Amino acid sequence: MINEVAVREALRQVEDPELRKSIVDLNMVRQIRIDQGRVDVEVALTVQGCPLHQRIADDVRAAVLALPEVESVAVHLDSMSEAERREAFARAWGRPPAASAESEPALLSPESPTAIVAVASGKGGVGKSTVTANLAVALARLGSRVGLMDLDIYGFSQGRMFGQREKPRLTADQRIAPWHAYGVDLVSMSMFVPEDQAIIWRGPMLGKAMQQFFADVAWPALDFLLIDLPPGTGDVALDIAQRVRRAQLVLVTTPQAVSTHVARRAAEVAQRAEQPILGVIENMSWVTCPHGDRLPVFGQGGGQALAEALGVPLLGQVPLEPAVRQGGDEGRPIVDAAPDSEAAQAFLHIATQLRTAVWAQASEASTRP
Ligand SMILES: Nc1ncnc2c1ncn2[C@@H]1O[C@H](COP(=O)(O)OP(=O)(O)O)[C@@H](O)[C@H]1O
Ligand SMILES: [Mg+2]
The missing domain is CATH 3.30.300.130 (Fe-S cluster assembly (FSCA))
Incomplete structure (x- = not known):
């Protein structure tokens, strides 16, 4: 076919x-x-x-x-x-290599050509990390240069999702080399802390960790930097969102009304932080039965309702597919493992939509007085 x-x-x-x-x-x-x-x-x-x-x-x-x-x-x-x-x-x-500025990390400078996209959700378990990982791989497959920063500091999971567990390597100038897998440059807290170890983060430590992720990592030139944010709309998510002023947000929700409610709270936070919202992704939208029928296990309409409430596009819907979970557990995102699958095609579609939304924002910003 x-x-x-x-x-x-x-x-x-x-x-x-x-x-x-x-x-x-x-x-x-x-x-x-x-x-x-x-x-x-x-x-x-x-x-x-x-x-x-x-x-x-x-x-x-x-x-x-x-x-x-x-x-x-x-x-x-x-x-x-x-x-x-x-x-x-x-x-x-080719672009000039990103300067390693002393004061402000190059990625955070207003002149940086890298689009920073932070992925948020109202609550945990909606598939925010899974969506982030697969979107990153999809953008790379579409030809973009993609970095992924796992800032879900309590529940970091990107190392596992990308099958990476090596100790980080230092570059000649003593910076941290990101992991590289499936076309994506990746940095996660699990480079420094075992995944099962609980960490208690206080404000200054969090600031230091973030600073390191931006300044002390030898990021190559990137078109996109995706950030896996902590779930929820609490202090941590807000603090991170505000530190990364240039970030634009994407919200992940399930089709359930209750989860829409929490995602809307996340959006309210983003609006207070004055960060543009690029769109909404609905995950676990349906299960496709062997005869092709779609079974809406978690209800219907949550993503669309949230997108309408926010006046932003619904970037796409991702079906519930066992291979998606398997890909996450085995360290090979489904977009790479089974690019023809329904879920992978959904992620590729969402990646093109996301890219268009980012470009639209960029051209809007450049024409703003
Ligand atoms: N579309 C999907 N189909 C099947 N399983 C999924 C899908 N999205 C997420 N999952 C699974 O659901 C669980 C929670 O996803 P995760 O990405 O860790 O959520 P979050 O980061 O929001 O807490 C994981 O086991 C993951 O593999
Ligand atoms: Mg997660």
């Missing part, structure tokens, strides 16, 4: 004739729609009315038609926003 991952792989060989890099790596492929044998591809050109547009369209068509079972291909051309264009050119020509 034709799927989005295969189409994207095929498109990797198509180059932008001007920038001489794959249109996938340049994030020019906006959307892929598949309807039986028909494939629709939306490509964002770097400049409007790009003189080479015909050639790109032809190359895209030829690459996708070469896939088995594809009968027809329609190519839609659009042009990039200013923010997207900047990112594409930076990708093609």
